Amino acid sequence: MAEQGKTLDMAPAKREAYWRKTSRLMWIIMALWVFFSFIIPAFAVQLNSIVIFGFPLGFYMAAQGSLISYVVLCFWNASAQNRIDQEFGVAED
Amino acid sequence: MATQSKRFVDNLGKIYGGYAGGFIGFVILLAILEQMGVSNRIIGYCFVFLTIGVYAYIGILSRTSELSEYYVAGRVVPPFFNGMATGADWMSAASFISMAGGLYLAGYGGLGYVLGWTGGYVLVGVLLAPYLRKFGQFTVPDFLGVRYEGNTARVCGVIVLFCASFTYIVAQTFGIGIITSRFLDIPFEVAIFVGLLGILVCSMLGGMRAVTWTQVAQYIILIIAYLTPVVWLSFKLYGNPIPQLAYGSVLQQISQFEGALGILKPHAAAYVDAKGAFSWVEFNNFWALVLTLMIGTASLPHILMRYFTTPNVRDARTSVGWSIFFIFLLYFTAPAYAAFAKLEVYSNVIGQPIASLPAWVQNWSQVGGLLTIKDANSDGILQLGEFIINQDIIVLSMPEIAGLPYVISGLVAAGGLAAALSTADGLLLAIANALSHDIYYKMIDPKATTVRRLVVARVLLVAVALVAAAVAGTRPAGIIQMVAWAFSLAAAGLFAPLVLGIWWKRTTGAGAIAGMIVGFGVCAFYLVGTRYFDMPLWFGIRNISSALFGLPLAFLVTWVVSLMTAPPSREMQDFVDSIRVPRGELAWVKGAVHE
Numbered sequence: 001m002a003e004q005g006k007t008l009d010m011a012p013a014k015r016e017a018y019w020r021k022t023s024r025l026m027w028i029i030m031a032l033w034v035f036f037s038f039i040i041p042a043f044a045v046q047l048n049s050i051v052i053f054g055f056p057l058g059f060y061m062a063a064q065g066s067l068i069s070y071v072v073l074c075f076w077n078a079s080a081q082n083r084i085d086q087e088f089g090v091a092e093d
Numbered sequence: 094m095a096t097q098s099k100r101f102v103d104n105l106g107k108i109y110g111g112y113a114g115g116f117i118g119f120v121i122l123l124a125i126l127e128q129m130g131v132s133n134r135i136i137g138y139c140f141v142f143l144t145i146g147v148y149a150y151i152g153i154l155s156r157t158s159e160l161s162e163y164y165v166a167g168r169v170v171p172p173f174f175n176g177m178a179t180g181a182d183w184m185s186a187a188s189f190i191s192m193a194g195g196l197y198l199a200g201y202g203g204l205g206y207v208l209g210w211t212g213g214y215v216l217v218g219v220l221l222a223p224y225l226r227k228f229g230q231f232t233v234p235d236f237l238g239v240r241y242e243g244n245t246a247r248v249c250g251v252i253v254l255f256c257a258s259f260t261y262i263v264a265q266t267f268g269i270g271i272i273t274s275r276f277l278d279i280p281f282e283v284a285i286f287v288g289l290l291g292i293l294v295c296s297m298l299g300g301m302r303a304v305t306w307t308q309v310a311q312y313i314i315l316i317i318a319y320l321t322p323v324v325w326l327s328f329k330l331y332g333n334p335i336p337q338l339a340y341g342s343v344l345q346q347i348s349q350f351e352g353a354l355g356i357l358k359p360h361a362a363a364y365v366d367a368k369g370a371f372s373w374v375e376f377n378n379f380w381a382l383v384l385t386l387m388i389g390t391a392s393l394p395h396i397l398m399r400y401f402t403t404p405n406v407r408d409a410r411t412s413v414g415w416s417i418f419f420i421f422l423l424y425f426t427a428p429a430y431a432a433f434a435k436l437e438v439y440s441n442v443i444g445q446p447i448a449s450l451p452a453w454v455q456n457w458s459q460v461g462g463l464l465t466i467k468d469a470n471s472d473g474i475l476q477l478g479e480f481i482i483n484q485d486i487i488v489l490s491m492p493e494i495a496g497l498p499y500v501i502s503g504l505v506a507a508g509g510l511a512a513a514l515s516t517a518d519g520l521l522l523a524i525a526n527a528l529s530h531d532i533y534y535k536m537i538d539p540k541a542t543t544v545r546r547l548v549v550a551r552v553l554l555v556a557v558a559l560v561a562a563a564v565a566g567t568r569p570a571g572i573i574q575m576v577a578w579a580f581s582l583a584a585a586g587l588f589a590p591l592v593l594g595i596w597w598k599r600t601t602g603a604g605a606i607a608g609m610i611v612g613f614g615v616c617a618f619y620l621v622g623t624r625y626f627d628m629p630l631w632f633g634i635r636n637i638s639s640a641l642f643g644l645p646l647a648f649l650v651t652w653v654v655s656l657m658t659a660p661p662s663r664e665m666q667d668f669v670d671s672i673r674v675p676r677g678e679l680a681w682v683k684g685a686v687h688e
Contacts, residue, residue: 010674019673023596026219033215037208037387038380044201044363045371054341059361062204063428064337067211067421074218074417078410081223085407090676092405 010090018088025084029077036066036073098162102169109174112147113313119143124500133499137276140503144314144511148307149294155306156298160543161688163300163550164231164526166402170305175408176415178308179399181315181515183210183390183420185261186268187576189315189512193430194484200360202375203431205382207424211417212383213390218413221391222400224595224672226409229679230688231401232523233394233587234531239685240594241602242665244536249609251527253586254394256617258520259561261393261579265517266292266565272513276506282566288514289562296518297551300526304518305402311511312419318508319423319488323430326495336429343432350439354477360435374633381638388644389580392587395516395523406675434487437494438480447475453493457486521561525554577637578620585616585643589651597655598669604655612647616640 010018040047044058052060085091101108123136157163170178188210196203228236234254238247269288274281295307327336331343344361351359357369364379366372390396399416400409441451447468457464465481468474488509492501529550534541541549569575589612590605616639622628623636634641661669664682671680681687 010677015670015674022673026596029215029219033212033219037212037383041208041363041379041383042376048361048363051345052341053338054343054345056344056361058363059201059204059344060341062201062208064425066208067425070212070215071414071418071421073215075411075414077215077219078407078414081410082407085675090674092407092675 014088018084018090021084021088022081025077025080029073032069032073036061036069040066098167098169102171105171105174109309109313112310113317116314116317120500120504123503124498127498127500133503134278136500136503137278137506140507141273141276141510144507145291145294145514147310148291148514151307151310152295152297152299152303155303157300157302158544158547160231160546162302163547164401164530165398166300166302166305168229168402168404170402170404170412172403172408172412173415174309175305175399175403175412176419177312178305179396179412179416180419180423181308181312181511182395182399182519183416183516184315184423184512185265185516185576186272186509186513187264188423188427189319189509190268190272190485190488192424193427193434194482194487196428196431197434197482197487198484200358201363202379204428205379206386207427209383209386210390211420211424213387214413214417214420216387216391217396217400218410218417220592220596221397222409222413223406223675225397225591226400226403226406227672227675227679229401231530232526233397233591234527235535236594237590237605238531238535239682239687240665240669241590241600241605242682242685243602246590246602246606246609247531247535249606249613250587250590251531253582253609253613254527255524256613257393257579257583257586258395258524259557260575260582262517262520262524262557262561263564263569264576265513265520266561267568268513269510269517270565272506272509276503281568285562285566288510289558291510291514292517292521293555293558295514296522297554300550301398301402301522304522307518308515311515315508315511315515316419316422318504318511319426321504322491322495322497322501323426323433325497325501326433326491327429329495330433336433337425340429340432343429343436347432347435347439350436354439354443356477360432377633378635378638381634381641385584385638385640385644386580388584388588388640392583392591393579394527394583394587395519397591398523398526399519430487430491434491434494438482443475443477443480445475446473448473450475451494453490456493457490463489517561521554521558524557525550528553528557578639581616581620581638581640581643582613584640585647586613588644589647593648593651593655595669595672598666599655599660600651601655601658601661603658604651604653607654608647608649608651611650612643614643615646616643619643 040061047058048056050057123139127136161167192206225236234247234250237250238244266285270281270285273288274284296304323336324334327339328334331339333339347360358365358367364371364376366375400412403409403412442454458466463483463486466475467479469479489505492505533549534546586609589608593600619639619642620636623630667680668682
């Protein structure tokens with residue numbers, strides 16, 4: 001792992017702050033993941049009475065809407081975590 | 094070697110762009126040949142042998158004698174291309190050929206697969222991939238062995254990995270045999286071994302490096318093959334080249350037909366039983382399946398190890414984004430396939446005189462087992478109940494439904510073959526690497542030289558492939574069922590120790606091992622009991638979602654046993670800290686053997 005330089009010396013307080021922020025991001029994304037994977041499908045019957053461009057909404061969400069949210073969540077996680085890394089000076093070179 | 098590899102990586106866009114263009118040119122050339130009267134059989138041969146030839150060429154070019162190239166592709170794979178490779182690694186013959194048909198038959202219920210096989214990447218990207226990349230070793234059991242300080246955890250990991258991946262690879266080999274035999278017109282048993290050669294040429298000489306670059310090539314073929322027929326059909330019938338949008342109006346037409354035909358279970362209706370009434374059993378099984386497939390995604394080693402190959406932690410995260418994007422392209426198209434096929438059947442097949450059915454129905458009803466027409470009441474008109482369709486046929490027959498020439502059917506076969514080969518390669522490598530690296534090198538002969546380790550790795554690779562082909566050749570019953578088992582077994586056995594190992598420093602070796610044994614054990618007990626011993630279902634949960642019981646138990650047992658045992662050492666906690674931060678070296682625990 002020569003490319004990464006020597007062991008990082010990070011003050012414990014700073015390390016904890018970094019991990020707190022990382023964990024918070026994790027919980028936010030997990031909550032959204034639960035929302036799109038379980039909460040929305042749970043109301044599929046009710047949502048199906050709304051029809052947009054021919055798609056019953058409950059069907060649409062499980063066939064496309066939630067999938068789009070997953071793509072967005074993954075890229076958002078990558079960029080938000082990068083910002084946290086930079087803020088704490090632990091991003092890779 | 095290193096500079097050559099760097100030049101290759103810098104030019105990936107050009108290389109694969111040229112490759113995709115060349116492939117499209119090849120399809121056009123075959124289309125012209127078909128118009129000139131070249132037979133379908135020759136066209137089928139061209140597709141199968143040319144594509145396998147290309148994969149073999151890439152495989153041979155990527156041969157290597159370096160360990161890190163063999164195990165993790167030298168860690169130079171850019172996120173975008175790793176995303177494509179993961180897409181091919183992920184999407185199997187089942188996704189490519191059977192999923193659209195499953196949606197055709199099950200309607201909303203089938204969307205559980207669409208959700209379950211995509212949403213897991215959020216878990217991969219947030220909870221696991223960046224940290225496993227920082228860990229920076231060769232295999233998933235490696236992480237368990239180091240984090241839980243010992244070979245017991247490592248062996249448990251290898252056992253779960255083997256059980257999950259082996260059932261999966263048998264199913265893939267089976268799929269390869271089916272496709273090859275259909276398009277080459279040769280016996281199934283012979284076709285399996287032709288396919289086996291196709292798998293081995295991709296992986297044997299170059300390991301992960303070769304598999305990576307062939308998987309990128311395979312992704313390009315499979316996505317072109319999947320999108321072409323349905324885009325064409327959508328454009329032809331609805332003037333809209335984006336089938337994913339066009340099928341909204343199709344869904345409306347389907348529901349009108351459903352009313353007219355007296356179908357009790359509408360296509361888009363959620364959680365209904367066969368009579369169209371809301372059912373809690375369907376509701377519970379839907380979310381149980383979604384959860385199982387998602388957690389399984391995040392636990393299958395052949396997927397996780399793809400993120401060992403990126404240059405750094407940041408790229409591992411981005412790469413998960415590209416992976417889900419490339420997978421999304423296929424998965425959000427599948428429901429459109431199902432809707433178009435259903436409308437075609439309702440409007441042009443059901444209620445028509447049997448003597449004048451569309452050509453695609455007549456053609457496929459002559460191929461054994463896929464499409465059955467039986468005029469039960471002998472009135473010469475096809476009723477709904479007289480028409481039985483196999484789920485594999487929806488994708489395979491779409492080119493004919495769309496009125497496309499045979500060359501597109503060949504293209505679809507090449508796509509299905511690419512999907513099956515790429516997944517089989519990823520699985521094969523995951524199994525063989527665990528055996529050669531975790532069992533042989535880490536436990537049997539830690540002093541083995543590089544040359545010897547690579548020889549052992551390759552011998553095991555060939556051995557596992559041969560055994561998988563032999564098992565697939567016996568046509569084991571319930572093969573599709575077994576694929577679903579892979580997700581449950583991996584989820585119940587591996588998810589808890591991996592996630593807790595990173596996110597909860599207090600997790601101890603004893604806790605993780607107990608959790609793995611209980612989680613995996615309960616899951617396997619439920620699977621086998623309900624499948625073979627007529628055990629009643631618990632809470633009506635079908636055995637495809639068996640992880641639902643093992644998974645929470647794995648977390649619970651890991652938690653309780655960890656709290657009952659002494660906390661991990663200061664050094665181990667520092668090690669976990671160093672995994673959590675992208676920058677800096679790892680703080681290895683004394684005595685931990687690592688590359």
